[in-house]
Amino acid sequence: xxxxxxxxxxxxxxSAQCSAEVAAYGKCVVTDYNSVHKDMCAKEFIRLKxxxxxxxxxG
Amino acid sequence: xxxxxxxxxxxxxxxxxxxxxRTYASQTPGNPMLEVFNRKTKHLQKDRAAxxxxxxxxxxxxxxxxxxxxxxxxxxxNAPKGRVALARARKADIKRNFxxxxxxxxxxxxxxxALTTPNPDITTPExxxxxxxxxxxxKLTCVETSRALLHRDEELxxxxxIEIQRDIIPDLExxxxxxxxxxxxxxxxSIHWINDLPALLEQVNTILKPxxxxxxxxxxxxxxxxxxxSLQLADMERRGxxxxxxxxxxDVKDVGSLLNRAGFKMxxxxxxxxxxxFPDTFALMQDLQAxxxxxxxxxxxSAPLSRDVLLAxxxxxxxxxxxxxxxxxxxxxxxxYMIGWKEGKNQAQPLQRGSGDVNLKEIxxxxxxxxx
Numbered sequence: 001x002x003x004x005x006x007x008x009x010x011x012x013x014x015s016a017q018c019s020a021e022v023a024a025y026g027k028c029v030v031t032d033y034n035s036v037h038k039d040m041c042a043k044e045f046i047r048l049k050x051x052x053x054x055x056x057x058x059g
Numbered sequence: 060x061x062x063x064x065x066x067x068x069x070x071x072x073x074x075x076x077x078x079x080x081r082t083y084a085s086q087t088p089g090n091p092m093l094e095v096f097n098r099k100t101k102h103l104q105k106d107r108a109a110x111x112x113x114x115x116x117x118x119x120x121x122x123x124x125x126x127x128x129x130x131x132x133x134x135x136x137n138a139p140k141g142r143v144a145l146a147r148a149r150k151a152d153i154k155r156n157f158x159x160x161x162x163x164x165x166x167x168x169x170x171x172x173a174l175t176t177p178n179p180d181i182t183t184p185e186x187x188x189x190x191x192x193x194x195x196x197x198k199l200t201c202v203e204t205s206r207a208l209l210h211r212d213e214e215l216x217x218x219x220x221i222e223i224q225r226d227i228i229p230d231l232e233x234x235x236x237x238x239x240x241x242x243x244x245x246x247x248x249s250i251h252w253i254n255d256l257p258a259l260l261e262q263v264n265t266i267l268k269p270x271x272x273x274x275x276x277x278x279x280x281x282x283x284x285x286x287x288x289s290l291q292l293a294d295m296e297r298r299g300x301x302x303x304x305x306x307x308x309x310d311v312k313d314v315g316s317l318l319n320r321a322g323f324k325m326x327x328x329x330x331x332x333x334x335x336x337f338p339d340t341f342a343l344m345q346d347l348q349a350x351x352x353x354x355x356x357x358x359x360x361s362a363p364l365s366r367d368v369l370l371a372x373x374x375x376x377x378x379x380x381x382x383x384x385x386x387x388x389x390x391x392x393x394x395x396y397m398i399g400w401k402e403g404k405n406q407a408q409p410l411q412r413g414s415g416d417v418n419l420k421e422i423x424x425x426x427x428x429x430x431x
Contacts, residue, residue: 011370016339021374022377029292029293029371030379033379036292041296045297045367048374
Protein backbone atom coordinates (compact mmCIF):
# COMPACT_ATOMS: atom_id res chain seq x y z
CA UNK A 1 0.00 0.00 0.00
CA UNK A 2 1.53 3.31 -0.97
CA UNK A 3 2.00 5.79 1.85
CA UNK A 4 -0.74 8.34 2.24
CA UNK A 5 0.21 11.68 0.69
CA UNK A 6 0.05 14.31 3.37
CA UNK A 7 -1.79 17.57 2.59
CA UNK A 8 1.40 19.56 2.95
CA UNK A 9 3.06 17.44 0.27
CA UNK A 10 0.23 18.20 -2.09
CA UNK A 11 0.62 21.91 -1.45
CA UNK A 12 4.34 21.64 -2.05
CA UNK A 13 3.86 19.79 -5.32
CA UNK A 14 1.21 22.15 -6.63
CA SER A 15 2.98 25.34 -5.62
CA ALA A 16 6.15 24.14 -7.35
CA GLN A 17 4.28 24.46 -10.66
CA CYS A 18 3.51 28.14 -10.08
CA SER A 19 7.00 29.57 -9.85
CA ALA A 20 6.12 32.72 -11.81
CA GLU A 21 3.20 33.56 -9.53
CA VAL A 22 5.22 32.67 -6.44
CA ALA A 23 7.96 35.04 -7.55
CA ALA A 24 5.50 37.84 -8.33
CA TYR A 25 3.76 37.63 -4.96
CA GLY A 26 7.02 37.33 -3.06
CA LYS A 27 8.42 40.34 -4.83
CA CYS A 28 5.31 42.39 -4.08
CA VAL A 29 5.51 41.74 -0.32
CA VAL A 30 9.25 42.07 -0.04
CA THR A 31 9.59 45.38 -1.90
CA ASP A 32 7.89 47.14 1.00
CA TYR A 33 8.38 44.75 3.87
CA ASN A 34 8.60 47.43 6.53
CA SER A 35 4.96 48.40 6.12
CA VAL A 36 3.13 45.23 5.25
CA HIS A 37 -0.60 45.37 5.88
CA LYS A 38 -3.52 43.07 5.19
CA ASP A 39 -4.30 42.43 1.52
CA MET A 40 -1.43 44.59 0.42
CA CYS A 41 -0.74 42.14 -2.38
CA ALA A 42 -4.22 40.67 -2.73
CA LYS A 43 -4.13 40.82 -6.51
CA GLU A 44 -0.88 38.87 -6.74
CA PHE A 45 -2.07 36.41 -4.15
CA ILE A 46 -5.29 35.64 -6.00
CA ARG A 47 -3.26 34.95 -9.09
CA LEU A 48 -1.01 32.64 -7.11
CA LYS A 49 -3.94 30.87 -5.53
CA UNK A 50 -5.74 30.37 -8.82
CA UNK A 51 -2.65 28.84 -10.34
CA UNK A 52 -2.22 26.67 -7.26
CA UNK A 53 -5.82 25.46 -7.36
CA UNK A 54 -5.53 24.62 -11.06
CA UNK A 55 -2.27 22.76 -10.45
CA UNK A 56 -3.63 20.78 -7.52
CA UNK A 57 -6.61 19.65 -9.57
CA UNK A 58 -4.35 18.38 -12.30
CA GLY A 59 -1.96 16.58 -9.94
CA UNK B 60 -17.30 75.62 66.60
CA UNK B 61 -14.47 74.79 64.45
CA UNK B 62 -12.23 73.76 67.29
CA UNK B 63 -15.05 71.65 68.75
CA UNK B 64 -15.58 69.50 65.72
CA UNK B 65 -11.90 69.08 65.41
CA UNK B 66 -11.55 67.88 68.95
CA UNK B 67 -14.51 65.54 68.75
CA UNK B 68 -13.38 63.92 65.62
CA UNK B 69 -9.95 63.51 67.13
CA UNK B 70 -11.30 61.90 70.26
CA UNK B 71 -13.65 59.64 68.35
CA UNK B 72 -10.84 58.40 66.24
CA UNK B 73 -8.65 57.65 69.20
CA UNK B 74 -11.40 55.70 70.98
CA UNK B 75 -12.68 53.69 68.09
CA UNK B 76 -11.32 50.17 68.18
CA UNK B 77 -8.80 49.78 65.41
CA UNK B 78 -9.73 46.84 63.31
CA UNK B 79 -6.78 46.06 61.17
CA UNK B 80 -7.79 45.58 57.59
CA ARG B 81 -4.31 46.14 56.35
CA THR B 82 -3.01 43.32 54.22
CA TYR B 83 0.53 42.75 53.25
CA ALA B 84 1.76 41.98 49.80
CA SER B 85 2.90 38.42 49.96
CA GLN B 86 4.65 36.10 47.60
CA THR B 87 3.48 32.60 46.95
CA PRO B 88 6.04 30.14 48.24
CA GLY B 89 8.66 28.95 45.83
CA ASN B 90 9.91 30.68 42.77
CA PRO B 91 7.31 32.22 40.53
CA MET B 92 7.47 30.23 37.33
CA LEU B 93 7.17 31.76 33.96
CA GLU B 94 5.68 29.26 31.57
CA VAL B 95 6.88 29.88 28.05
CA PHE B 96 6.48 26.46 26.54
CA ASN B 97 3.62 24.05 26.89
CA ARG B 98 5.28 20.91 28.22
CA LYS B 99 2.36 18.69 27.39
CA THR B 100 2.36 19.84 23.77
CA LYS B 101 6.10 19.27 23.53
CA HIS B 102 5.76 15.79 25.00
CA LEU B 103 3.04 14.90 22.50
CA GLN B 104 5.07 16.27 19.60
CA LYS B 105 8.11 14.21 20.56
CA ASP B 106 6.07 11.07 21.11
CA ARG B 107 4.20 11.45 17.86
CA ALA B 108 7.36 12.13 15.90
CA ALA B 109 9.20 9.13 17.32
CA UNK B 110 6.38 6.71 16.70
CA UNK B 111 7.12 7.07 13.00
CA UNK B 112 10.45 5.29 13.42
CA UNK B 113 11.73 5.54 9.86
CA UNK B 114 10.63 9.12 9.35
CA UNK B 115 12.12 10.14 12.65
CA UNK B 116 15.47 8.45 11.91
CA UNK B 117 15.64 10.18 8.56
CA UNK B 118 15.63 13.62 10.17
CA UNK B 119 18.24 12.78 12.79
CA UNK B 120 20.93 14.45 10.65
CA UNK B 121 20.97 17.56 12.78
CA UNK B 122 20.85 15.86 16.16
CA UNK B 123 23.58 13.39 15.17
CA UNK B 124 25.82 16.14 13.84
CA UNK B 125 25.43 18.26 16.95
CA UNK B 126 25.99 15.23 19.21
CA UNK B 127 29.25 14.55 17.35
CA UNK B 128 30.42 18.13 17.78
CA UNK B 129 29.45 18.07 21.43
CA UNK B 130 31.49 14.93 22.04
CA UNK B 131 34.53 16.54 20.47
CA UNK B 132 34.23 19.19 23.15
CA UNK B 133 34.21 16.50 25.79
CA UNK B 134 37.59 15.43 24.49
CA UNK B 135 39.05 18.90 24.67
CA UNK B 136 37.56 19.81 28.02
CA ASN B 137 38.80 16.51 29.30
CA ALA B 138 42.39 17.56 29.71
CA PRO B 139 43.88 19.77 32.43
CA LYS B 140 42.61 23.26 31.83
CA GLY B 141 44.46 26.28 30.58
CA ARG B 142 46.10 27.59 27.49
CA VAL B 143 48.81 24.97 27.23
CA ALA B 144 46.38 22.32 28.30
CA LEU B 145 44.24 22.85 25.27
CA ALA B 146 47.18 22.08 23.04
CA ARG B 147 47.94 19.04 25.12
CA ALA B 148 44.37 17.80 24.78
CA ARG B 149 44.60 18.10 21.05
CA LYS B 150 47.50 15.69 21.19
CA ALA B 151 45.09 13.23 22.76
CA ASP B 152 47.00 13.12 26.02
CA ILE B 153 43.91 12.34 28.04
CA LYS B 154 43.88 10.68 31.40
CA ARG B 155 40.48 11.40 32.82
CA ASN B 156 37.74 8.77 32.80
CA PHE B 157 34.07 9.32 33.41
CA UNK B 158 32.55 6.43 35.39
CA UNK B 159 28.98 7.74 35.32
CA UNK B 160 27.65 10.29 32.84
CA UNK B 161 24.16 11.76 32.49
CA UNK B 162 22.66 12.62 29.13
CA UNK B 163 20.03 15.22 29.95
CA UNK B 164 17.19 15.24 27.45
CA UNK B 165 18.68 12.42 25.44
CA UNK B 166 16.25 12.44 22.48
CA UNK B 167 16.97 9.01 20.97
CA UNK B 168 20.35 8.66 22.70
CA UNK B 169 22.13 10.52 19.92
CA UNK B 170 25.02 11.22 22.26
CA UNK B 171 25.50 7.52 22.93
CA UNK B 172 25.60 6.94 19.19
CA ALA B 173 28.18 9.68 18.76
CA LEU B 174 30.29 8.43 21.66
CA THR B 175 30.57 4.97 20.16
CA THR B 176 31.57 6.24 16.71
CA PRO B 177 35.32 6.43 16.17
CA ASN B 178 36.17 9.92 15.06
CA PRO B 179 38.53 10.00 12.10
CA ASP B 180 39.27 13.70 12.67
CA ILE B 181 41.02 13.09 15.97
CA THR B 182 44.17 11.05 15.72
CA THR B 183 46.74 9.93 18.25
CA PRO B 184 50.33 11.14 17.81
CA GLU B 185 51.11 7.81 16.16
CA UNK B 186 48.57 8.65 13.46
CA UNK B 187 46.00 6.02 14.33
CA UNK B 188 42.34 6.92 14.56
CA UNK B 189 41.59 7.48 18.24
CA UNK B 190 39.26 4.95 19.82
CA UNK B 191 35.66 6.02 20.39
CA UNK B 192 35.08 8.11 23.46
CA UNK B 193 32.76 5.49 24.89
CA UNK B 194 35.87 3.71 26.20
CA UNK B 195 36.28 6.45 28.77
CA UNK B 196 32.70 6.22 30.00
CA UNK B 197 31.59 3.26 32.08
CA LYS B 198 27.91 4.05 32.31
CA LEU B 199 25.64 6.49 30.51
CA THR B 200 22.25 7.40 31.95
CA CYS B 201 19.91 8.78 29.30
CA VAL B 202 16.97 10.72 30.64
CA GLU B 203 14.05 11.89 28.50
CA THR B 204 10.35 12.59 28.83
CA SER B 205 9.15 10.73 25.77
CA ARG B 206 9.22 6.95 25.98
CA ALA B 207 8.78 6.41 22.25
CA LEU B 208 11.72 8.66 21.44
CA LEU B 209 14.05 7.34 24.12
CA HIS B 210 13.52 3.68 23.28
CA ARG B 211 13.43 4.18 19.52
CA ASP B 212 16.98 2.99 18.84
CA GLU B 213 17.20 0.39 21.59
CA GLU B 214 17.85 -2.42 19.12
CA LEU B 215 20.66 -0.75 17.19
CA UNK B 216 24.21 -2.14 17.52
CA UNK B 217 25.65 0.91 19.30
CA UNK B 218 23.74 -0.12 22.43
CA UNK B 219 26.13 -3.04 22.91
CA UNK B 220 29.21 -0.85 22.98
CA ILE B 221 28.28 1.27 25.97
CA GLU B 222 26.24 0.59 29.07
CA ILE B 223 23.08 2.66 28.76
CA GLN B 224 20.42 3.14 31.37
CA ARG B 225 17.24 4.70 30.00
CA ASP B 226 15.19 6.74 32.48
CA ILE B 227 11.83 8.26 31.67
CA ILE B 228 10.79 11.15 33.89
CA PRO B 229 7.56 13.14 33.71
CA ASP B 230 9.32 16.46 33.53
CA LEU B 231 12.87 17.44 32.58
CA GLU B 232 12.71 20.44 34.88
CA UNK B 233 12.93 18.40 38.08
CA UNK B 234 15.73 15.87 38.08
CA UNK B 235 15.31 12.88 40.39
CA UNK B 236 19.00 12.32 41.10
CA UNK B 237 21.10 12.48 44.25
CA UNK B 238 23.58 15.33 44.70
CA UNK B 239 27.18 14.58 43.73
CA UNK B 240 26.31 11.56 41.61
CA UNK B 241 27.63 12.25 38.08
CA UNK B 242 31.12 12.67 36.67
CA UNK B 243 29.77 14.69 33.76
CA UNK B 244 26.42 15.90 32.48
CA UNK B 245 25.95 16.18 28.73
CA UNK B 246 22.95 17.60 26.95
CA UNK B 247 22.34 17.91 23.25
CA UNK B 248 19.48 19.87 21.68
CA SER B 249 17.04 19.61 24.55
CA ILE B 250 17.35 22.41 27.03
CA HIS B 251 15.98 25.03 24.64
CA TRP B 252 12.54 23.67 25.61
CA ILE B 253 13.07 24.24 29.32
CA ASN B 254 10.86 26.91 30.90
CA ASP B 255 12.99 27.61 33.94
CA LEU B 256 16.56 27.32 32.71
CA PRO B 257 18.20 28.92 35.79
CA ALA B 258 16.56 26.37 38.11
CA LEU B 259 17.54 23.46 35.88
CA LEU B 260 21.16 24.60 35.71
CA GLU B 261 21.26 24.83 39.49
CA GLN B 262 20.01 21.26 39.72
CA VAL B 263 22.63 20.13 37.25
CA ASN B 264 25.27 21.82 39.33
CA THR B 265 24.01 19.96 42.40
CA ILE B 266 23.97 16.49 40.88
CA LEU B 267 27.49 16.88 39.47
CA LYS B 268 30.48 15.72 41.50
CA PRO B 269 32.95 18.47 42.40
CA UNK B 270 35.22 19.49 39.52
CA UNK B 271 32.98 17.73 36.96
CA UNK B 272 31.89 19.36 33.70
CA UNK B 273 28.50 20.20 32.26
CA UNK B 274 28.64 20.30 28.48
CA UNK B 275 25.55 21.25 26.52
CA UNK B 276 24.40 22.32 23.09
CA UNK B 277 21.13 24.09 22.45
CA UNK B 278 19.42 26.04 19.71
CA UNK B 279 19.79 29.76 20.28
CA UNK B 280 18.77 33.22 19.21
CA UNK B 281 18.91 33.38 15.45
CA UNK B 282 17.86 29.81 14.78
CA UNK B 283 15.36 29.72 11.92
CA UNK B 284 15.33 33.52 11.65
CA UNK B 285 14.41 33.16 7.98
CA UNK B 286 11.28 31.18 8.77
CA UNK B 287 10.35 33.40 11.69
CA UNK B 288 10.56 36.52 9.54
CA SER B 289 8.81 35.25 6.45
CA LEU B 290 5.96 33.70 8.45
CA GLN B 291 5.44 37.04 10.15
CA LEU B 292 5.25 38.81 6.80
CA ALA B 293 2.91 36.16 5.40
CA ASP B 294 0.68 36.44 8.48
CA MET B 295 0.62 40.22 8.21
CA GLU B 296 -0.27 40.26 4.56
CA ARG B 297 -2.83 37.45 4.61
CA ARG B 298 -4.45 37.81 8.03
CA GLY B 299 -3.53 41.32 9.13
CA UNK B 300 -1.82 40.26 12.36
CA UNK B 301 1.02 38.20 13.70
CA UNK B 302 0.94 35.14 15.91
CA UNK B 303 4.05 33.30 17.07
CA UNK B 304 4.83 30.29 14.90
CA UNK B 305 8.46 29.85 15.88
CA UNK B 306 9.26 29.41 19.56
CA UNK B 307 11.51 31.96 21.27
CA UNK B 308 15.03 30.89 22.15
CA UNK B 309 17.72 31.97 24.58
CA ASP B 310 20.32 34.42 23.41
CA VAL B 311 24.04 33.71 23.35
CA LYS B 312 24.89 36.64 25.57
CA ASP B 313 22.59 35.40 28.35
CA VAL B 314 24.05 31.92 28.56
CA GLY B 315 27.26 32.98 30.28
CA SER B 316 25.45 34.76 33.08
CA LEU B 317 22.98 31.89 33.42
CA LEU B 318 25.82 29.43 33.99
CA ASN B 319 27.52 31.84 36.32
CA ARG B 320 24.37 32.27 38.37
CA ALA B 321 24.01 28.52 38.74
CA GLY B 322 27.49 28.38 40.26
CA PHE B 323 29.53 27.00 37.38
CA LYS B 324 33.19 27.93 37.05
CA MET B 325 35.60 28.15 34.13
CA UNK B 326 32.89 28.85 31.58
CA UNK B 327 33.24 28.43 27.86
CA UNK B 328 30.44 29.52 25.56
CA UNK B 329 30.67 29.45 21.82
CA UNK B 330 28.37 29.64 18.86
CA UNK B 331 28.20 27.79 15.59
CA UNK B 332 25.84 28.17 12.67
CA UNK B 333 24.71 25.15 10.70
CA UNK B 334 22.96 26.08 7.49
CA UNK B 335 20.83 23.33 5.98
CA UNK B 336 19.42 23.56 2.49
CA PHE B 337 15.85 22.44 1.85
CA PRO B 338 13.96 22.12 -1.45
CA ASP B 339 11.16 24.34 -0.15
CA THR B 340 9.63 25.66 3.07
CA PHE B 341 7.19 22.75 3.21
CA ALA B 342 10.07 20.30 3.44
CA LEU B 343 11.66 22.40 6.17
CA MET B 344 8.48 22.45 8.23
CA GLN B 345 7.86 18.74 7.72
CA ASP B 346 11.38 17.94 8.89
CA LEU B 347 11.00 20.11 11.98
CA GLN B 348 7.81 18.29 12.79
CA ALA B 349 9.41 14.89 12.29
CA UNK B 350 12.22 15.93 14.64
CA UNK B 351 9.61 16.80 17.27
CA UNK B 352 10.91 20.35 17.21
CA UNK B 353 7.76 22.19 16.15
CA UNK B 354 6.49 25.22 17.98
CA UNK B 355 5.32 24.56 21.55
CA UNK B 356 4.78 28.03 22.90
CA UNK B 357 1.97 28.59 25.41
CA UNK B 358 -1.29 29.88 23.93
CA UNK B 359 -0.24 29.10 20.43
CA UNK B 360 -2.80 28.92 17.67
CA SER B 361 -4.07 25.38 18.00
CA ALA B 362 -5.23 25.30 14.41
CA PRO B 363 -2.55 24.44 11.89
CA LEU B 364 -1.25 27.16 9.62
CA SER B 365 -3.78 27.89 6.94
CA ARG B 366 -3.01 26.95 3.38
CA ASP B 367 -3.05 30.59 2.36
CA VAL B 368 -0.39 31.54 4.89
CA LEU B 369 1.70 28.53 3.89
CA LEU B 370 1.56 29.55 0.25
CA ALA B 371 2.37 33.16 1.05
CA UNK B 372 5.21 32.08 3.32
CA UNK B 373 6.73 29.93 0.60
CA UNK B 374 6.75 32.88 -1.82
CA UNK B 375 8.18 35.37 0.69
CA UNK B 376 10.85 32.99 2.00
CA UNK B 377 12.04 32.26 -1.52
CA UNK B 378 12.17 35.90 -2.42
CA UNK B 379 14.04 36.97 0.70
CA UNK B 380 16.50 34.17 1.26
CA UNK B 381 17.04 32.08 -1.84
CA UNK B 382 20.19 32.90 -3.70
CA UNK B 383 20.04 33.17 -7.45
CA UNK B 384 20.55 29.82 -9.10
CA UNK B 385 20.54 27.91 -5.79
CA UNK B 386 18.57 24.67 -5.89
CA UNK B 387 16.95 25.21 -2.50
CA UNK B 388 16.32 27.53 0.40
CA UNK B 389 18.73 27.90 3.34
CA UNK B 390 17.67 27.46 6.96
CA UNK B 391 20.05 28.56 9.71
CA UNK B 392 20.38 26.65 12.95
CA UNK B 393 22.42 28.51 15.54
CA UNK B 394 23.97 26.22 18.10
CA UNK B 395 25.14 27.51 21.45
CA TYR B 396 27.70 25.26 23.10
CA MET B 397 28.38 25.75 26.77
CA ILE B 398 30.86 24.21 29.14
CA GLY B 399 30.85 24.88 32.87
CA TRP B 400 32.66 23.15 35.70
CA LYS B 401 31.32 22.56 39.13
CA GLU B 402 33.54 24.11 41.76
CA GLY B 403 36.04 21.70 43.21
CA LYS B 404 39.14 21.59 45.36
CA ASN B 405 42.45 22.19 43.57
CA GLN B 406 40.59 23.33 40.50
CA ALA B 407 42.54 25.52 38.15
CA GLN B 408 41.57 29.15 38.52
CA PRO B 409 41.47 31.68 35.74
CA LEU B 410 44.37 34.12 35.91
CA GLN B 411 43.85 37.73 36.88
CA ARG B 412 42.90 40.05 34.09
CA GLY B 413 45.85 41.79 32.56
CA SER B 414 48.36 39.30 33.94
CA GLY B 415 49.13 37.80 30.53
CA ASP B 416 52.76 38.16 29.48
CA VAL B 417 52.65 36.48 26.10
CA ASN B 418 51.66 38.36 23.00
CA LEU B 419 49.06 36.28 21.20
CA LYS B 420 50.24 37.75 17.94
CA GLU B 421 53.54 35.91 18.34
CA ILE B 422 51.76 32.60 18.84
CA UNK B 423 48.94 32.89 16.36
CA UNK B 424 50.76 34.91 13.73
CA UNK B 425 48.92 37.44 11.67
CA UNK B 426 49.89 40.93 10.76
CA UNK B 427 48.64 44.47 10.71
CA UNK B 428 45.47 45.45 8.99
CA UNK B 429 46.08 47.36 5.81
CA UNK B 430 44.80 50.84 6.36
CA UNK B 431 43.11 52.23 3.31
